Amino acid sequence: MAHSSLEHDVLLDDVPISVGHAVEKAEFTVLTEKGRLECTIDDLVKYGARFVSFFNECTDTFAGLTRLYLANLRFTESDFVSSILVTCKRLKYLGFLNCDIESWIAFQIEHAELSELSIVNCRFDVVKLDWVPKLTWLVFECWMSFKEPPLSFGYVPLLDVLCVSNVALGWHEMIELSTFLHETSVRDLTLGFKYEKIWVQPECLTRWLASVFHQLRIVNLVDIPEGYDLTWTMFILEAAPSLEEFYMTVCSY
Incomplete structure (x- = not known):
């Protein structure tokens, strides 16, 4: 035992x-x-x-x-x-x-x-x-x-499960998820935003992006600043055909 x-x-x-x-x-x-x-x-x-x-x-x-x-x-x-x-x-x-x-x-x-x-x-x-x-x-x-x-x-x-969160400051550069995740097979992805700047770079739908996102099943976007244009999130939905759950929470700072 x-x-x-x-x-x-x-x-x-x-x-x-x-x-x-x-x-x-x-x-x-x-x-x-x-x-x-x-x-x-x-x-x-x-x-x-x-x-x-x-x-x-x-x-x-x-x-x-x-x-x-x-x-x-x-x-x-x-x-x-x-x-x-x-x-x-x-x-x-x-x-x-x-x-x-x-x-x-x-x-x-x-x-x-x-x-x-x-x-x-x-x-x-x-x-x-x-x-x-x-x-x-x-x-x-x-x-x-x-x-x-x-x-x-x-x-x-x-x-399989990845949670990445940060306080994005003015000198932080935005990150392309396709470059960031291309060596992984993540299925459950959480991205956290703890300040007024979104640190994820929106991307155009390409075969490369789709190949990176094809295994995603769950995406959770946490603490998006209130009033931020949410259209930037659409590239995730478009590039992840197998997505089963998609969550967003908006926070007022």
């Missing part, structure tokens, strides 16, 4: 405290003294250093994890995030909230077992899903990258 265990690492002033032990299904969640909105850069650096120290001392334990959730951490070592993936070979789920790398480099992901990935309010230069053959579910919200798009897909043949 498979057992489950929940491990918590509380990053306090002295040393991390680990509760639990790795079993067939093991989770690890980082808890910090301050929440995301309270953390300063110094806090992120401090929490990140403590976690790195603990991780390096307990690599055998981390190697057995199947779920890992990290929040409010800044990593000063540019290759540390990659080290997590190398060490935690059994991971099925990996989540980041309010994390970044001090040197502002690309976060390249290669992992044989990872099936769920969540990256929310993080400051990575660009996230590259180079080889994630079992990935089926991806949440990518509120990127801070100056590059567009900040997410690229390599070998992700099973990616």
Whole structure:
């Protein structure tokens, strides 16, 4: 019989405290003294250093994890995030909230077992899903990258559910979904808009666009600014012949 265990690492002033032990299904969640909105850069650096120290001392334990959730951490070592993936070979789920790398480099992901990935309010230069053959579910919200798009897909043949949301600022360029999604077979797509600018570039119906959208079954457009001309959404309907569900919510800011 498979057992489950929940491990918590509380990053306090002295040393991390680990509760639990790795079993067939093991989770690890980082808890910090301050929440995301309270953390300063110094806090992120401090929490990140403590976690790195603990991780390096307990690599055998981390190697057995199947779920890992990290929040409010800044990593000063540019290759540390990659080290997590190398060490935690059994991971099925990996989540980041309010994390970044001090040197502002690309976060390249290669992992044989990872099936769920969540990256929310993080400051990575660009996230590259180079080889994630079992990935089926991806949440990518509120990127801070100056590059567009900040997410690229390599070998992700099973990616089925994708949720992408951002606060579009004036310097953000619009993204063509056909270019963004052309290496995927996404069936359930959610696009979130959290400000007055729509970051999706409307496209003309072409064979190329239709080939990218042909597997879409569900599309959800969330928090479209009130008063925005919704005709831009028509290209999605026209290019997705197998679409079964289409949702839009309008928000007043």
